[in-house]
Amino acid sequence: MSIAPAPSAVPPAADAQPLLVLERLLKIYGEGCPDCVARTGPAAGTNVCPRCRSVVACGDLSLRLDPGEIFGIVGESGSGKSTLLRCLYFDETPTAGHAYLTPYEAGRVDVFAISPQRRRYVRHHLLGMVYQHPHLGLDLDTSAGGNIAEKMLMAGTRHVGRMRERARELLGRTEVPLDRMDEPPRRFSGGMQQRVQIAKTLANNPPLVLLDEVTTGQDVSVQARVLDLIRSLGRSLGLAMIAVSHDLGVIRLLAQRTAVMKNGRIVELGLTDQILEDPQHPYTQLLVSSQL
Amino acid sequence: MRAADLLVARRSGYNFAFLDEHSKREVRRALLKAVAIPGHQVPFAPRELPIALGWGTGGLQITLSLIGPRDVLKVIDQGSDDSVNAVNLRRLITRTTGVRTTTDTRRATIIQTRHRVPEESLRADQVLVFQVPYPEPLRRVEPSDVQTRRMHAEQDYSRLWVYLYEDIVRWGDVTIPHRYPVRVHGRYVMDPSPIPRWDVPKLHRSPTLGLFGAGREKRVYAIPPHTRVEPLEFDDHPFRVEDFGGERCRRCGSGRSFLSAIYDRATGRRYYVCSDTDYCERRIAGGAAQRAAAP
Numbered sequence: 001m002s003i004a005p006a007p008s009a010v011p012p013a014a015d016a017q018p019l020l021v022l023e024r025l026l027k028i029y030g031e032g033c034p035d036c037v038a039r040t041g042p043a044a045g046t047n048v049c050p051r052c053r054s055v056v057a058c059g060d061l062s063l064r065l066d067p068g069e070i071f072g073i074v075g076e077s078g079s080g081k082s083t084l085l086r087c088l089y090f091d092e093t094p095t096a097g098h099a100y101l102t103p104y105e106a107g108r109v110d111v112f113a114i115s116p117q118r119r120r121y122v123r124h125h126l127l128g129m130v131y132q133h134p135h136l137g138l139d140l141d142t143s144a145g146g147n148i149a150e151k152m153l154m155a156g157t158r159h160v161g162r163m164r165e166r167a168r169e170l171l172g173r174t175e176v177p178l179d180r181m182d183e184p185p186r187r188f189s190g191g192m193q194q195r196v197q198i199a200k201t202l203a204n205n206p207p208l209v210l211l212d213e214v215t216t217g218q219d220v221s222v223q224a225r226v227l228d229l230i231r232s233l234g235r236s237l238g239l240a241m242i243a244v245s246h247d248l249g250v251i252r253l254l255a256q257r258t259a260v261m262k263n264g265r266i267v268e269l270g271l272t273d274q275i276l277e278d279p280q281h282p283y284t285q286l287l288v289s290s291q292l
Numbered sequence: 293m294r295a296a297d298l299l300v301a302r303r304s305g306y307n308f309a310f311l312d313e314h315s316k317r318e319v320r321r322a323l324l325k326a327v328a329i330p331g332h333q334v335p336f337a338p339r340e341l342p343i344a345l346g347w348g349t350g351g352l353q354i355t356l357s358l359i360g361p362r363d364v365l366k367v368i369d370q371g372s373d374d375s376v377n378a379v380n381l382r383r384l385i386t387r388t389t390g391v392r393t394t395t396d397t398r399r400a401t402i403i404q405t406r407h408r409v410p411e412e413s414l415r416a417d418q419v420l421v422f423q424v425p426y427p428e429p430l431r432r433v434e435p436s437d438v439q440t441r442r443m444h445a446e447q448d449y450s451r452l453w454v455y456l457y458e459d460i461v462r463w464g465d466v467t468i469p470h471r472y473p474v475r476v477h478g479r480y481v482m483d484p485s486p487i488p489r490w491d492v493p494k495l496h497r498s499p500t501l502g503l504f505g506a507g508r509e510k511r512v513y514a515i516p517p518h519t520r521v522e523p524l525e526f527d528d529h530p531f532r533v534e535d536f537g538g539e540r541c542r543r544c545g546s547g548r549s550f551l552s553a554i555y556d557r558a559t560g561r562r563y564y565v566c567s568d569t570d571y572c573e574r575r576i577a578g579g580a581a582q583r584a585a586a587p
Contacts, residue, residue, distance in 0.1 A: 116445070117446055146461065149454060150454045153457070154448075158527050160457060160460055182462075
């Protein structure tokens, strides 16, 4: 791909308030036991607890995200990166941990602990999620415009004309032909479905967008256009994003800071350039050296 | 209870109003909860009845559990007192209670109805009992009951709104002819039973208690008197009732009632009559009286 690497992060002012603070996120599939966290992780070489056979998908993950920042998470399949995103988007209930979003109650309330109704509010007003598979984020049998309208309806818009205007604007931005706005995305190509999904995600101007393997499984030219789109949207709208991928190329293009995950833990975290040029952890070294 | 009523009930071989007292109490308990949470579907345990499920067993059990010997009963089926469903239900109720019946909406204390609200304005001392085939307004967009219950709990009605949006985009207007979803007391979205859109505004802040029973689906729900009942509508696509294009009832001449289209086989032409037969008859009688009074 011929897109220049992401500009390196502007160091945030020391007193700048972060957009998101995630503290000690724990997600265990299975019964769990007191030894789960201690006996799993990269040192143990597994995320399955040898005692109770539970899977520790995310073990005590903490991170901070600044407004407008694009944060990358890279790691192999099963390292827990998608689970992290799904917990943040309330698709999964974390076993333990806290998350604070500055736009919600000034970041004083743990969004993992609020009622389902409040969670809906956070999910639809403050967050956006682009899934790897468009069918997870879209209703493929509802028109593209209807999909975008759904997000706005969830946020309380009750005006068809205004919703259609907004849908047109978003589909224009994401380069979906406007004359296909009232067609169901099932009839669209994969790349176009992905762009409709991105348009839907942006409908309510969320300050934080989560990207889960957005380009995996698409051909290279489509990948490049989708990444280019995400970057320009991020820049023009000032969106903060967390981009998950197993592809270092994607991370290099998008992210200013990156975390490397393995066996449900963050093994290395820092500026993307630094991690790619001077990997410290053996797993990161392996990842970087095995790039084609 | 009058001696004659007791006699009727006893002669039928059944308890007063067919159901045993404990069953009636169970229905009433569910109704109290339904009234306390307007528009919320409350589960109840329907009893075996001598009519088939789907023929008004939900409404019937509500009526049977509420009716007393001094009540005056009216039963209608799509506005008509004389159609089969109404006649059979009325017969069952009168044979096991001995209550008086009427076709006059103004004289009835309990009105059991299938798919219509009478044209006559109802009062606070009357109860309107609806027969409901499908109590779940979200069924159009979600087949799973677990999901629809979660959606009600979280007030997540966006998919129903998307349904309306898609309708408008495709057809230029909402095409739902009956069972038009309404929001009750600003909270629960409710299926008002298959009444035409014409009848939906009559539910809004009505002084009459509205009770809804779905026997097959085992649910009751209610609209307490004076409750807000608002059809789902967009700011730029307001809810509209049926438009009969200036047609009038052929019998009574009414242009302000819900009309049924009738096909005249002899002439091949379509004409209209009031769906509410009591309203129509009374207008005809009133017109005749006026003519008689005129010099």
